[in-house]
Amino acid sequence: MSDSPNQSPARPHALVFDSGVGGLSVMREIAALLPQIRLTYAADNAAFPYGTKTESELVARVSAVIGTLVDTIAPDIVVIACNTASTTALEAVRKFLKVPVIGVVPAVKPAAAASQSRVIGLLGTRATVASPYTATLIAQFAACCTVLTHGSPELVEAAERKMQGLPVDMVEIASVLQRLFGQPGGDRLDTIVLGCTHFPLLGAELVAAAAHPVAWMDSGAAIARRVAAMLGPIEPAALSYRPAHRAIFTAESQAVDRMRGCLATFGLREIGFLEPTPYAEPNYRQDRA
Numbered sequence: 130m131s132d133s134p135n136q137s138p139a140r141p142h143a144l145v146f147d148s149g150v151g152g153l154s155v156m157r158e159i160a161a162l163l164p165q166i167r168l169t170y171a172a173d174n175a176a177f178p179y180g181t182k183t184e185s186e187l188v189a190r191v192s193a194v195i196g197t198l199v200d201t202i203a204p205d206i207v208v209i210a211c212n213t214a215s216t217t218a219l220e221a222v223r224k225f226l227k228v229p230v231i232g233v234v235p236a237v238k239p240a241a242a243a244s245q246s247r248v249i250g251l252l253g254t255r256a257t258v259a260s261p262y263t264a265t266l267i268a269q270f271a272a273c274c275t276v277l278t279h280g281s282p283e284l285v286e287a288a289e290r291k292m293q294g295l296p297v298d299m300v301e302i303a304s305v306l307q308r309l310f311g312q313p314g315g316d317r318l319d320t321i322v323l324g325c326t327h328f329p330l331l332g333a334e335l336v337a338a339a340a341h342p343v344a345w346m347d348s349g350a351a352i353a354r355r356v357a358a359m360l361g362p363i364e365p366a367a368l369s370y371r372p373a374h375r376a377i378f379t380a381e382s383q384a385v386d387r388m389r390g391c392l393a394t395f396g397l398r399e400i401g402f403l404e405p406t407p408y409a410e411p412n413y414r415q416d417r418a
């Protein structure tokens with residue numbers, strides 16, 4: 130089944146992709162900067178979480194799911210709103226897709242440039258923090274700084290819980306942050322990179338649990354500017370147009386049901402499900418929240 134066509138350059142259509150709800154932190158920046166474009170938010174919840182998977186597992190899975198999504202909905206641009214997927218699978222995905230693909234990587238460069246104390250932190254998933262891509266990013270752009278890193282699956286789960294309206298354990302969040310602030314030099318940390326798109330969704334909780342005040346940096350606004358630059362000028366006729374957005378998940382679950390109210394606050398009232406089958410006709414169906 131293919132998507133209802135609306136691919137006029139006047140009303141571009143962007144696919145924003147993550148393992149779960151984290152990419153919503155990027156989608157909200159894109160929607161704020163480009164309210165006239167149509168957005169499909171896709172979450173590979175069947176394979177969530179990505180951050181504990183190996184590089185080869187990630188390349189295979191991300192390629193399969195994004196390939197199926199692009200075949201099904203034919204977006205004008207793809208945003209991999211997941212640091213874990215981008216730092217491992219971005220090049221592989223770009224090789225087989227004809228549409229432009231933007232990836233999100235940890236904001237190490239602006240953090241290093243902004244830090245006064247020259248001690249910055251990087252919070253990400255375990256996969257992102259351990260990836261060779263991240264090591265290169267740090268060597269290239271933060272050689273002037275001490276970079277303290279920590280990979281946390283707990284924060285990813287906490288963001289998912291928050292989006293489902295479930296309680297967030299502040300003691301757990303404080304203990305995760307202590308793994309960063311408690312490292313040698315942690316008392317001089319002045320900037321922390323949120324190198325996982327789930328983490329900005331916990332902004333208030335992170336501020337409240339930090340051992341001392343720091344600047345928090347993520348890549349959402351920069352990604353939105355990149356999308357705008359790649360799409361180019363939007364035709365004036367489309368400027369008053371406010372398209373409906375939709376969400377696609379790779380598995381039905383109670384968690385998705387609990388999220389419907391929260392998704393609606395992001396303009397995602399239509400929810401669909403798609404099983405990634407890249408070499409066969411995709412099985413797509415949808416219903417309304």
Ligand code: DGL
Nearest residue numbers: 151179180212213325326
């Ligand atoms: N939101 C994702 C990221 O930016 C990954 C979360 C996960 O699935 O572990 O890295």
